[in-house]
Amino acid sequence: xxxxxxxxxxxxxxxxxxxxxxxxxxxxxxxxxxxxxxxxxxxxxxxxxxxxxxxxxxxxxxxxxxxxxxxxxxxxxxxxxxxxxxxxxxxxxxxxxxxxxxxxxxxxxxxxxxxxxxxxxxxxxxxxxxxxxxxxxxxxxxxxxxxxxxxxxxxxxxxxxxx
Amino acid sequence: xxxxxxxxxxxxxxxxxxxxxxxxxxxxxxxxxxxxxxxxxxxxxxxxxxxxxxxxxxxxxxxxxxxxxxxxxxxxxxxxxxxxxxxxxxxxxxxxxxxxxxxxxxxxxxxxxxxxxxxxxxxxxxxxxxxxxxxxxxxxxxxxxxxxxxxxxxxxxxxxxxxxxxxxxxxxxxxxxxxxxxxxxxxxxxxxxxxxxxxxxxxxxxxxxxxxxxxxxxxxxxxxxxxxxxxxxxxxxxxxxxxxxxxxxxxxxxxxxxxxxxxxxxxxxxxxxxxxxxxxxxxxx
Numbered sequence: 001x002x003x004x005x006x007x008x009x010x011x012x013x014x015x016x017x018x019x020x021x022x023x024x025x026x027x028x029x030x031x032x033x034x035x036x037x038x039x040x041x042x043x044x045x046x047x048x049x050x051x052x053x054x055x056x057x058x059x060x061x062x063x064x065x066x067x068x069x070x071x072x073x074x075x076x077x078x079x080x081x082x083x084x085x086x087x088x089x090x091x092x093x094x095x096x097x098x099x100x101x102x103x104x105x106x107x108x109x110x111x112x113x114x115x116x117x118x119x120x121x122x123x124x125x126x127x128x129x130x131x132x133x134x135x136x137x138x139x140x141x142x143x144x145x146x147x148x149x150x151x152x153x154x155x156x157x158x159x160x161x162x163x
Numbered sequence: 164x165x166x167x168x169x170x171x172x173x174x175x176x177x178x179x180x181x182x183x184x185x186x187x188x189x190x191x192x193x194x195x196x197x198x199x200x201x202x203x204x205x206x207x208x209x210x211x212x213x214x215x216x217x218x219x220x221x222x223x224x225x226x227x228x229x230x231x232x233x234x235x236x237x238x239x240x241x242x243x244x245x246x247x248x249x250x251x252x253x254x255x256x257x258x259x260x261x262x263x264x265x266x267x268x269x270x271x272x273x274x275x276x277x278x279x280x281x282x283x284x285x286x287x288x289x290x291x292x293x294x295x296x297x298x299x300x301x302x303x304x305x306x307x308x309x310x311x312x313x314x315x316x317x318x319x320x321x322x323x324x325x326x327x328x329x330x331x332x333x334x335x336x337x338x339x340x341x342x343x344x345x346x347x348x349x350x351x352x353x354x355x356x357x358x359x360x361x362x363x364x365x366x367x368x369x370x371x372x373x374x375x376x377x378x379x380x381x382x383x384x385x386x387x388x389x390x391x392x393x394x395x396x397x398x399x400x401x402x403x404x405x406x407x408x409x410x411x412x413x414x415x416x417x418x419x420x421x422x423x424x425x426x427x428x429x430x431x432x433x434x435x436x437x438x439x440x441x442x443x444x445x446x447x448x
Contacts, residue, residue, distance in 0.1 A: 046443025
């Protein structure tokens, strides 16, 4: 029994350690001046696990790169935008997590957070049956949600297994 | 003592004015603080006329309770002996405290916002007295409200606004009610639409106007003490990240004011320095 628990622990440990947002790109609406951008920069940098933040005022693009092992959640990124009086469009993300659910209704679970997304393909459909239960890296788009909410859908462009 | 109590009440009220800490220097504008943002402003405001000059310094502090509600307080100090008319556009000797609420906030595209902000606050006589006619009055607190609406973008700014201040009576004296309004157009040239790590400049053309009611002295209306003036002038704002410096001058374009009471005011100027302290706080998951 002890061996089983130990085995399960060592199998699950890497899954948790590798589940996280790696990069989040947000197009923020409403920033007109330097203090707006600075406010977003300060707020994003205040999220534990955020490595670098770049804010481009003319395009509104905010690029957030995160450290390995972080536990930052999508809700925190949204809050950082909303508390400064702005909104953001869809979020482009690169995220690692466990692929759960079924072949017809796959779900991405981002460990260390309560973030869980129903997956749908952006273009065509990939055969992801073989990836169920595995840790994957997904690049895709989380659609804009009403204020204070996080979308429960992730439209994926690519899914690759993490080996 | 009365002033102190009134000021304490004012701080406790969810009420006041001046919305902009990095906008135009004379006009009403819509920006409010971010949630948990602290803003510190300090400025010099000058008024020059045929009866002398008045120089005020003022410092204000603002705090963003929510992304759309900011509470603030303003403490001025005045110097000089210019016998000038009441003005709410250029700060005088009154302390103010209150809140601003950005009740309309539309952000539907990159770099652009359309918004409206209402402010309400309490105006309390400071320890210093004014000069001239206003200096001889017994003073009482008042209430100030304002409304501003407009557009902010990477290239253009346009705000219109108006405010009203009414003072209470004290020993049959009353400072004049003041109706103020403003329109401001701002422009940032294409070359200056740069990254936020560089200085950000923009210029404004500010048109402001004020109508002050009659002065009540010992229960009697002081004849010809009502005024209407219109002012126009440029201002410039420079920002680097969380530091802003702005300055502007205005000259009268219309004046209906008794020269025997107030003299002939011919110049207003303002220089303001702002420091914005943003909060990095976000909740955990």
